[in-house]
Amino acid sequence: MWSSLVLLSVVGCALAGPPVSRTKDQIESFKAYLERSRRDDGIRIESRMLANPKASEWENSGKFQGDILLNDEQAEYLVQEYSGTASKSDSAARNAYILGNARWPANTIIYEFNNEFTNAQVNAIYAAMREISARTCIRFRRRERWETVFVRITGRSDGCYANVGYWPRMGVHTLNLARANPGQGCFTHTTIIHEWLHIVGFMHMQSTHNRDDYVRILWQNISPGMEHNFEKYGTNVVNNMGLPYEYASNMHYGRYGFSVNRQATMLPIYNDNGLMGQQQFVTGWDWLRANRHYNCPGAWSAPINAEELSQGTYLHEYKGEEDAVIEDLPQGDVVEDLPQEEQVANVPQGFEAEKISMVEEARQDE
Numbered sequence: 001m002w003s004s005l006v007l008l009s010v011v012g013c014a015l016a017g018p019p020v021s022r023t024k025d026q027i028e029s030f031k032a033y034l035e036r037s038r039r040d041d042g043i044r045i046e047s048r049m050l051a052n053p054k055a056s057e058w059e060n061s062g063k064f065q066g067d068i069l070l071n072d073e074q075a076e077y078l079v080q081e082y083s084g085t086a087s088k089s090d091s092a093a094r095n096a097y098i099l100g101n102a103r104w105p106a107n108t109i110i111y112e113f114n115n116e117f118t119n120a121q122v123n124a125i126y127a128a129m130r131e132i133s134a135r136t137c138i139r140f141r142r143r144e145r146w147e148t149v150f151v152r153i154t155g156r157s158d159g160c161y162a163n164v165g166y167w168p169r170m171g172v173h174t175l176n177l178a179r180a181n182p183g184q185g186c187f188t189h190t191t192i193i194h195e196w197l198h199i200v201g202f203m204h205m206q207s208t209h210n211r212d213d214y215v216r217i218l219w220q221n222i223s224p225g226m227e228h229n230f231e232k233y234g235t236n237v238v239n240n241m242g243l244p245y246e247y248a249s250n251m252h253y254g255r256y257g258f259s260v261n262r263q264a265t266m267l268p269i270y271n272d273n274g275l276m277g278q279q280q281f282v283t284g285w286d287w288l289r290a291n292r293h294y295n296c297p298g299a300w301s302a303p304i305n306a307e308e309l310s311q312g313t314y315l316h317e318y319k320g321e322e323d324a325v326i327e328d329l330p331q332g333d334v335v336e337d338l339p340q341e342e343q344v345a346n347v348p349q350g351f352e353a354e355k356i357s358m359v360e361e362a363r364q365d366e
């Protein structure tokens with residue numbers, strides 16, 4: 001047995017000339033992990049949170065990188081990328097930070113709700129969609145009956161997760177938010193936006209190619225089998241949209257994701273001002289990345305602080321709504337087709353403080 005292991009690793013090394021550096025065992029392990037992440041394990045998000053209470057709901061949702069639902073094409077491409085056999089010209093995965101060059105046509109995400117949410121939950125989801133529409137040129141439209149490619153918003157109890165990008169061959173995309181009172185669990189405003197940003201096309205910040213310049217992974221603290229959540233991907237899979245690495249991004253892991261011992265699994269190399277993995281706001285650069293991905297008007301010419309860029313500053317300070325980077329986007333209603341009875345105008349600002357009655361009977365699923 002030892003001799004075969006040694007042989008494998010020797011073969012692995014022999015094959016390991018640049019750019020490939022994976023052994024057959026590593027590749028098989030990666031494949032198995034991807035398959036596991038795509039299976040429904042039926043564990044409720046509450047149980048997952050108990051196992052690692054210091055991580056966020058979306059980190060704890062049991063999918064690829066925590067909350068990414070991979071389709072067949074993506075899983076296959078990631079294996080190719082991992083094993084070093086991906087073609088640089090493969091159109092399935094060129095323009096990303098973002099996985100795949102798969103933007104929603106006409107900048108419009110088509111959606112429908114599973115009929116399982118309370119009005120307050122629907123309104124919380126709409127509030128996130130409205131903010132995305134207000135800050136980007138991405139729009140939302142309710143699915144017509146004849147349409148086959150759309151996002152179905154579901155409320156399964158196992159976590160918060162979503163597909164990444166637009167995949168016509170997949171048809172029904174999923175955005176799942178385990179039902180909870182708005183402001184709690186998967187129903188915090190930033191978590192809902194986070195899941196939509198996956199649908200928009202983004203992966204997580206810390207899987208980008210240059211992340212080792214900014215974060216240190218503490219492999220010894222990662223739950224066995226979860227190490228693949230900390231893979232990084234090359235420039236043929238991910239793209240930082242011309243912006244610096246950002247600890248405060250709404251798409252960045254926190255310190256404790258996938259921890260086996262409640263110790264940190266990832267630490268910032270530079271001072272992150274405590275913002276790495278923060279769940280309080282979406283940054284101006286999060287929006288700018290989305291705008292650039294969709295070539296929204298002005299997105300590539302919007303003033304970026306050139307000094308910050310030239311000094312390689314990695315941390316973008318959130319400057320609040322009044323300093324939104326994109327200024328020439330259309331104003332006005334952002335989800336024009338919402339039925340009147342679901343209009344979100346009556347959702348209070350900072351709705352996370354909103355108290356609604358518990359709707360427990362609807363949560364007794366499975």
Ligand SMILES: [Zn+2]
Nearest residue numbers: 058067068194
């Ligand atoms: Zn995510």
